Amino acid sequence: MKEHGRTVHVHYYALLREQSGISDETVHTEAETVLDLFVELNERYHFAARPERLKVALNAEFRNWDDKISHGDTIVFLPPVAGG
Secondary structure, rough: OOOOEEEEEEEEEOOOHHHHOOOOEEEEOOOOOOOOOOHHHHHHOOOOOOOOHEEEEEOOEEOOOOOOOOOOOEEEOOOOOOOO
């Protein structure tokens, strides 16, 4: 039986939170990978940061952009941190 989408929890920090206007949301998506999800969300929020400048965590572990997502996963997009 083919899966038709999944519901995931997404958290945004720093610049991404400012650009989306929210700190987290639950998203129903057809995305298969973390990158697919970012592309889908970028169409909605027009993030200034590109994936190669971000880190991503999947279920509290840093992961790769091509990792698969599953129903119920928690994804965190982390922009570079400025400061000194």
